[in-house]
Amino acid sequence: MLKNKSRKPIEIKIATVVAVSAILHDADPMALEAALQEMTGGVADFFDNEFAVIDVSGLPPDRTSIDWPQLIGLLKKYQLNAVAVRNAPAEMEAGIIASGLSIDNVSVARQEAPAPAPAPAPAPVAQKVAASTMIIDTPIRAGQRIYARDADLVITATVNNGAEIIADGSIHVYAPLRGRALAGASGDTSARIFAASMEAELVSIAGIYRTFENGLPPEQKGQPAQIRLSGDRIDVLSLNSASRN
Structure with a gap:
């Protein structure tokens, strides 16, 4: 059988991926599991296999080390598929990459950008309108x-x-x-x-x-x-x- 030489074995295209943010305020696995259990109310498909970006900006300055495989497994238990970590300090990056997660630098770049001038206070019924x-x-x-x-x-x-x-x-x-x-x-x-x-x-x-x-x-x-x-x-x-x- 002749193979189609014009067809490549793999194609990479830009796709839109929607991910929720899992913002950590505590790195203790027991505390995180208790919070997720309360949040979901025991509903098995509450998150329905969403992609998740772990945001560590909410952790205290004296943050302890994070067991990334354990955290990934905990999120997976609640149908959250961790794909990246946001706002990670340099000392965390090796462990993150070793666990198969990506480093999300988008929000870090935004934080370093000059803050815009404050806008006038809106009227009580005003609503921000998308572009x-x-x-x-x-x-x-x-x-x-x-x-x-x-x-x-x-x-x-x-x-x-x-x-x-x-x-x-x-x-x-x-x-x-x-x-x-x-x-x-x-x-x-x-x-x-x-x-x-x-x-x-x-x-x-x-x-x-x-x-x-x-x-x-x-x-x-x-x-x-x-x-x-x-x-x-x-x-x-x-x-x-x-x-x-």
Whole structure:
């Protein structure tokens, strides 16, 4: 049989990979496991095999050494696939690379850049707007993932259970939102999620998660709602005119 000489054995192309940030504030394995157990509530597919970048910037200055294989295994137990470490000091790099992880230097470069001049304080109802908008007019099926990089995401059809929608900006769903919605994926704490019918499994803004295993309160389920970040808490607020001040 003649082989196709024009076909290469391997091709490398640039692809979009969405990873969550696992920000460590403690390196003790027992403390980390207890926190993950509490966060997931025992839901086996809470993270659904997400890629994870481990961020060590939250560790104290007198940080102890980290057992990277043990940490990778712990995250894997909760369906988080560690791929890189962010904000690692030089003394950690050899151990990180030996464990098969990459060094993520993106955020370090950003920290060293000159800080921009402070912007004027926004009005109470102001919202940061992404540079562009991705618009989806078809239903998002279970197992599908949509990512609006550097953009807001507008969906005019149903987001079904098991689907995941992600945006670096805000998310607007003008139909039932039944899957997972993650806004501010690159750290924008001012991002919000708007849904014409709130029925989500999980919502996240700037990496802060909230799940609804026990369902939403009757006054919110299936109703128009907005989700926003208040400190380290996710708030779900009604958009019904009758219930707004």
